[in-house]
Amino acid sequence: MAKKIACVIGSGAGAGPIIYELSKAGFQVIVLEKGPWFETKDFSKDEIALTRRSVVTPNLMDEPQVLEKKDHKNQWVAKSNFDTGNDFWNGSCVGGSSNFMSGYFHRMKEMDFKLLSKYGPIEGSNVVDWPIDYNDMEPYFDKVEKIVGVSGRLVNHKYQEPRSQPKFPFPPLAENIVSEWIDKAAGELGYTMIPVPRAILSQASEKRMPCYYSNYCGSYGCSSDAKGSSRAALINIALETGNCKVTPNAKVFHLKTNGKGKVVEAHYHDIDGGNHVIKADIFVVAAQAIESSRLLLMSKNEDFPNGLANNNGQVGKNLIFSAGGIGSGYLHYKDLTDNDAKKLSIPGVFVNRGLHHFYEIPQEDGTMTKGGSVDFLFEHANPIGRSIRRKWNADGDLVYGSALKKKIYHYFNDLRRLKFEIFVDWQPNDDCFVSLDPEVKDKWGDPVARIRLGHHKHDLKVGEYIAEKCEEILEIMGAKNISSNINGSAPSNLQAGGCRFGKDPKNSVLDINCKAHEVDNLYVSDGSFMPTGGSVTYTWTIYANAFRVADAIIKRFNI
Amino acid sequence: MQNKTESDWHFSRRKFIKGALTIGLMSQIPFAVSCVQTTELDEVLIKIGDKTYTIELKFIQDVQNIIFPEDEFGPGASQLKSDSYLIWVLKDDRIDPWDGTQIIKGFSRLNNRCKKQYKKKFIDITKAQQEELIAQISLMDWGQSWLSKLLTLIFESMFANPNYGSNPDGIGWKWLNHNAGFPQPTEQQIYPTILNTIQHNKKS
Numbered sequence: 141m142a143k144k145i146a147c148v149i150g151s152g153a154g155a156g157p158i159i160y161e162l163s164k165a166g167f168q169v170i171v172l173e174k175g176p177w178f179e180t181k182d183f184s185k186d187e188i189a190l191t192r193r194s195v196v197t198p199n200l201m202d203e204p205q206v207l208e209k210k211d212h213k214n215q216w217v218a219k220s221n222f223d224t225g226n227d228f229w230n231g232s233c234v235g236g237s238s239n240f241m242s243g244y245f246h247r248m249k250e251m252d253f254k255l256l257s258k259y260g261p262i263e264g265s266n267v268v269d270w271p272i273d274y275n276d277m278e279p280y281f282d283k284v285e286k287i288v289g290v291s292g293r294l295v296n297h298k299y300q301e302p303r304s305q306p307k308f309p310f311p312p313l314a315e316n317i318v319s320e321w322i323d324k325a326a327g328e329l330g331y332t333m334i335p336v337p338r339a340i341l342s343q344a345s346e347k348r349m350p351c352y353y354s355n356y357c358g359s360y361g362c363s364s365d366a367k368g369s370s371r372a373a374l375i376n377i378a379l380e381t382g383n384c385k386v387t388p389n390a391k392v393f394h395l396k397t398n399g400k401g402k403v404v405e406a407h408y409h410d411i412d413g414g415n416h417v418i419k420a421d422i423f424v425v426a427a428q429a430i431e432s433s434r435l436l437l438m439s440k441n442e443d444f445p446n447g448l449a450n451n452n453g454q455v456g457k458n459l460i461f462s463a464g465g466i467g468s469g470y471l472h473y474k475d476l477t478d479n480d481a482k483k484l485s486i487p488g489v490f491v492n493r494g495l496h497h498f499y500e501i502p503q504e505d506g507t508m509t510k511g512g513s514v515d516f517l518f519e520h521a522n523p524i525g526r527s528i529r530r531k532w533n534a535d536g537d538l539v540y541g542s543a544l545k546k547k548i549y550h551y552f553n554d555l556r557r558l559k560f561e562i563f564v565d566w567q568p569n570d571d572c573f574v575s576l577d578p579e580v581k582d583k584w585g586d587p588v589a590r591i592r593l594g595h596h597k598h599d600l601k602v603g604e605y606i607a608e609k610c611e612e613i614l615e616i617m618g619a620k621n622i623s624s625n626i627n628g629s630a631p632s633n634l635q636a637g638g639c640r641f642g643k644d645p646k647n648s649v650l651d652i653n654c655k656a657h658e659v660d661n662l663y664v665s666d667g668s669f670m671p672t673g674g675s676v677t678y679t680w681t682i683y684a685n686a687f688r689v690a691d692a693i694i695k696r697f698n699i
Numbered sequence: 700m701q702n703k704t705e706s707d708w709h710f711s712r713r714k715f716i717k718g719a720l721t722i723g724l725m726s727q728i729p730f731a732v733s734c735v736q737t738t739e740l741d742e743v744l745i746k747i748g749d750k751t752y753t754i755e756l757k758f759i760q761d762v763q764n765i766i767f768p769e770d771e772f773g774p775g776a777s778q779l780k781s782d783s784y785l786i787w788v789l790k791d792d793r794i795d796p797w798d799g800t801q802i803i804k805g806f807s808r809l810n811n812r813c814k815k816q817y818k819k820k821f822i823d824i825t826k827a828q829q830e831e832l833i834a835q836i837s838l839m840d841w842g843q844s845w846l847s848k849l850l851t852l853i854f855e856s857m858f859a860n861p862n863y864g865s866n867p868d869g870i871g872w873k874w875l876n877h878n879a880g881f882p883q884p885t886e887q888q889i890y891p892t893i894l895n896t897i898q899h900n901k902k903s
C-alpha cells in the first residue's frame with residue numbers, strides 16, 4: 141500500500157509531535173515552514189540579532205499584523221504593528237517559537253478542563269468546559285516529559301496533578317541560592333513553593349547535550365540542544381526516518397478543497413516570489429494560533445465562502461492569551477553577607493520556583509473561583525534591554541550623561557532584580573478574535589491578520605489578588621522597590637484559541653480529535669484548539685495535545 | 700517610568716514613507732574604513748528618496764559624547780565607537796526608513812535651534828553651550844524622543860559583539876562586569892549577514 145502523505149504547515153510545538161509520530165509510523169510527511177531553517181550551530185548569544193532586529197521573526201515592513209485596541213475614549217482603534225512596533229510574531233523558523241521558549245513546563249490541572257461546570261459562568265465570558273478531561277491528557281503529558289525531556293523535582297502540594305510516573309525523567313537543573321530564600325519566605329506565609337519543571341535537559345540524552353547554563357536562555361536558540369524545541373527534540377529525529385521532508389521559506393497561503401469536503405492541495409509562496417503546490421492525503425495546520433486562523437480565513441472557495449471550516453463563523457473567534465502580569469523587587473548586595481552576595485550574583489543557574497497555592501481563590505460566599513500560578517525568575521541578562529529601562533527617572537524624565545552612566549553601573553553591579561510572572565486564565569470573549577484586515581497586505585499581497593485584543597475585567601481581579609501575595613514574599617526576603625503591574629495587555633508569546641475544539645459544530649471549529657468538523661482531512665494541532673488555557677504557560681499542553689492528535693491520525697489512517 | 704518603551708519613538712508616525720535609504724561619505728573612501736578613521740572633516744551623505752542630507756561626523760560625535768561621555772564611571776561613546784555604529788544603523792535598509800529619517804531630522808532640528816540661539820553651527824559652539832542646548836531639548840517632546848533613540852543605539856553599540864564594529868575588545872562588557880554569554884556570533888552570524896546565509900538554506 142502506498143504511503144499516506146501528510147502535509148504539515150508549521151513546525152513548532154503544535155507540529156513537532158505530528159511530524160515525529162507520523163514519520164515514525166511510516167507516513168510520508170511534508171513540512172512547509174514559512175521561516176528559514178536555523179540549525180543548532182547557527183545559534184549564538186547575539187542580543188542584536190535575536191532581540192533587537194527581525195532575524196528569527198519576519199520584518200514588519202514585509203509581514204505586518206494589524207492590532208485593534210481600545211483607546212482612552214473606549215473606542216477600538218486598529219494600527220499596523222509596523223507603525224507601533226508591537227510585534228506578535230514568535231519564532232518564524234523551523235521549530236518555531238519553541239526554539240526560543242524558556243521552557244517553564246507546568247501541566248494543566250484537572251479543574252482547568254472544567255471551568256464552566258466547576259466555577260460557573262462569568263458574565264461577558266465565553267468560558268466552556270473542554271470536551272476531554274485531565275485523564276485523557278495525562279498519558280500525553282507523560283509522553284512529553286520523556287520524549288521532549290522535562291527536568292524537575294516533585295514536591296507534594298495541594299494542587300499537585302495526578303501522575304502516572306512518580307518523578308520526572310531528568311533531575312532538576314542547578315539553582316541559585318535565591319531559590320532557598322524564596323522557599324523560606326513563602327514557608328513563613330504558609331505557602332509551598334514548587335521547583336519549576338523545565339523542558340531543558342539536565343543530563344545528556346541521545347544526541348542532545350545537557351544545559352550549560354549560558355545565562356541567555358529565553359529568546360535565544362539553545363547551543364547544546366538541551367532545550368526541548370520541536371526542532372531539536374522531534375524534527376531532527378523524524379528526519380532520520382527518511383519519511384520526512386522539511387521545506388523552509390514556504391509560506392502557505394491557500395488550502396484548496398475538492399468540493400467534496402476534503403483539502404487536496406496546499407499552495408505556498410517561496411522567498412523568490414514563486415508559487416508551488418503540494419498534494420497530500422492529510423493536512424495538518426500548526427502555524428501558531430493567529431496565523432492558523434488567518435490561513436483558514438484566507439482559504440475561501442464556493443464551499444467555504446467565509447473561509448475554510450468556517451461555515452459556522454467560528455474560525456478566529458475566542459482567541460486567548462495568558463492573562464496576569466509581572467512584579468519584581470531588587471535584592472541589594474550591600475544588604476547581604478559577602479558570601480551570599482557572591483552566590484546571588486552567579487549568572488546562569490536558575491531560580492526555578494513556582495507557586496500554585498492560589499490556583500483557586502476562596503470567595504466571600506464560601507465558593508471558590510479559579511486563580512492562577514506564579515513563576516519566580518531573575519530579570520533576563522540582556523544588557524541592552526536592561527540599560528534601556530534605566531533611561532527614565534521616576535518622574536518620567538530622560539536621564540543622560542554621567543548621571544545615566546552612574547545609574548547603569550549601579551544597576552549592573554550592586555543588585556539583582558527578582559521577578560515574578562503571574563499566569564491567569566484569559567476569559568474568552570467576543571472582543572478577542574482574529575480576522576483578515578481589509579486593507580493591509582503582506583509582501584506577497586495576502587491580507588494580514590487583524591487581531592482584536594479585548595480582555596475581561598475578571599482576569600485583572602484574579603491577577604491583582606495573586607500579585608499582592610507575591611509582593612509579600614519579596615518583602616520578607618528583604619527586596620526593595622517592590623512593585624507589580626497587572627493589566628489587560630495580551631502577551632504576544634502566549635497565544636491560543638481561534639479554532640476551538642468541541643462536540644458541537646455550531647460553537648467549535650474542531651472535533652474532539654482536532655479535525656475540522658466541516659473538512660474530512662484537515663486537522664489543526666497548535667494551540668488554536670484550546671477553549672481555555674489553564675493558568676499555566678501553554679507549550680506543554682500544546683505538545684501533549686499534538687501527540688494525542690497524532691495518535692488519532694495514525695489510528696484513523698492505519699497503514 | 701519603566702513603562703516608557705521604544706514604542707514611544709513611534710508615537711507620531713503617520714504613514715510608511717517609501718524610499719531607499721542609502722548612505723556614503725563625501726570623501727569617497729570605503730564606508731567601513733571611513734567610519735573607523737573619522738576626522739572632523741568627514742561628512743555623511745544620507746539619501747532618502749530624492750532628498751539628500753549631510754551631517755558632519757563631528758556633529759554626531761559631539762552629541763553622543765554629551766549624552767554618553769567618557770568620565771570616571773567608564774568609557775564614553777567615542778571609546779565604544781558609537782558613531783560608526785549609528786551610521787551602520789542608518790545604512791541598514793531593513794530598518795524602517797521613517798526611523799532613519801527621524802534620526803537625521805533630529806540633528807537638523809538641533810542645528811537650526813543652535814543657529815537661532817548662537818548664530819553658529821552646533822559643532823562651532825563651546826562645550827558648555829552644547830550641553831545647555833542638549834539640556835533644553837531634553838525637556839521637549841521631540842528632543843526627548845530623539846535623544847532617547849540615540850541612547851538606545853549607544854547601548855546597542857556598547858553591548859554588541861565586537862564583530863559589529865563597536866564595543867572594541869568588549870570594553871562595554873568589561874566596564875559593567877557583564878557576562879556576554881557563549882557562544883558569541885562569528886562574522887558570518889551577525890545581523891544582517893546571517894539572514895543571507897540562513898534564508899537560502901533550502902536543504903531537506
